[in-house]
Amino acid sequence: MHTLPIAYVAGAALDKLPADLYIPPNALEIYLEAFEGPLDLLLYLVKRQNINILEINVAEITEQYMAYIELMQAGRFELAAEYLVMAAMLAEIKSRILLPRPEIGDEEEADPRMQLIRRLLEYERYKLAAENLDELPRLNRELHQARAEPPGFERTVPQPVVELSDLLAAMANALRQAELFEHHHVQVETINPQDKMSQVLRRLNRERFLPLTAMLDPREGRLGIVVTFLAVMELTRNALVEIVQTESFGPIHLRLVEKGPSP
Amino acid sequence: MSQDLKAIVEALLLAADRALSVDEIRAVFDAGERPERVAVKEALASLAEDCGPRGVELKEVASGYRLQVKRELAEWVGRLWEEKPPRYTRALLETLALIAYRQPATRGDVEEVRGVAVSTGIIRTLLDREWIRVAGHRDTPGRPELFVTTRRFLDHFNLKSLAELPPLDEISEESGARALGFERQGETIPADHA
């Protein structure tokens, strides 16, 4: 695999963006819209390193990915739901790789990297399939149906018959689809990370110390869990909440950080 | 080269779905390669000759030349349409239904409910069939056309007035069952009852 250099600087080919390159948020927005989702972005990051997917360096990719996510959050958060799920998955993989591994077998199942690699390969496969599909000659682009004027006089082309019931069924379907469409929107808005943060904070203000699992609401599904998790991380980062785990693999608790005297 | 020109001319006439003038034919060539009018006419004449044993003939009409199916084959060709009228797509039926219920409605109104663009072809088919007409323009940017249904639409569906359309809430109540009903039948909407 060989990629073209990104630019030439003083005659020297530059094939990697400088790590500290500043990307203006607006440019990033446009840039992210060019991606079809977290897998597409990941695939891009892997390809940019000019390495085989199989040799993916999870730690490095995770960092780059997180950098994008952070920039995204600064900009348009609604875009991020699926990106966040991936962020959580990457973080998990990274942590598991860093942890000492138990010696016992099961290595294929246990290697968290394999799942990611499989997904990337699978996605890449269909990404290519879509490109191939797009290259097939198709009607009204490379191909045009040949037609000649049918002999006019004889032409008693019956018009399609439509029953009133067909029309009503069509209306019902349009309405049903519109409803689904609206529900979809509402759902997306129900789990707002900002709300989640204040929700977590409110509960901790009341109860001071709680197991993490108490914050999770299974009714909110996977997305809810991810958003809760992110909300907790954000609160921790802002030193409002503390994560407590007394032993490895033990239950994780959250504690409200008491405002002490500022340093 | 003149062989190529003839093939291109034939392709143009068979793709265009209307008669083409000599100048329209010439217009598809880049300025540097544009054939002379006389060359196009020669190609047309040669094409007309080739048609001898074929199922089509070249005909010159007011707006130019077109390839048309020979009259004597009308008997067979006509049967293509006998007894099986074409079918409308679900997109067309939904567009029609939305215009009927929300009239006057713009293309944008329909698109908003359906969540996808409404093709020009659909609107044209509905206008051609005289089931909808343009009643005016909405006073918003772009001044989009306002569509309403016609008397012919009412006639086709055996309605005396729009008031006879079943109320919307009745339809949506039924919608679950109905929608499943026609999905189970496969293709789309059984618009083609004999």
Add this chain to the structure above:
Amino acid sequence: MSQDLKAIVEALLLAADRALSVDEIRAVFDAGERPERVAVKEALASLAEDCGPRGVELKEVASGYRLQVKRELAEWVGRLWEEKPPRYTRALLETLALIAYRQPATRGDVEEVRGVAVSTGIIRTLLDREWIRVAGHRDTPGRPELFVTTRRFLDHFNLKSLAELPPLDEISEESGARALGFERQGETIPADHA
């Protein structure tokens, strides 16, 4: 007589504005005069041969045979219309590819591979074009719709059957095996540590 049959077949194909199956062609003849399937196929073969120097070609696609403008002439023909042919988004093409290669597939199946939600608009566009249809429901909670591609999809992409789709890239399985090998080595080479 067989000359006549060829002319009729050509006329039918040019008048129909869609692909016709052998049986659809035979159906336009009266029962007493109906040609055998083999005769129709011969006429089609002969017609295909005649097309050699012409601007059109005979192509067999999923729903039958059609005459279409030769691909190499598309450049000129495309200039007849001002409107550019629609370009499809990557999201739409990837969704279509997943349904085509994995059918029957649910929206969830597509989302799982792509890692992002599939918008309702995309599914609707594909249904509107009648490139996909609902073939049933999967027996899992929510009974999601199972999508399959249609003949019209194959026709549009100039294909006779799904087997003609470009093969899925083999890379995945091959390297899957390699990946496992690599993974085992990975135990000793801490490639992942920053």
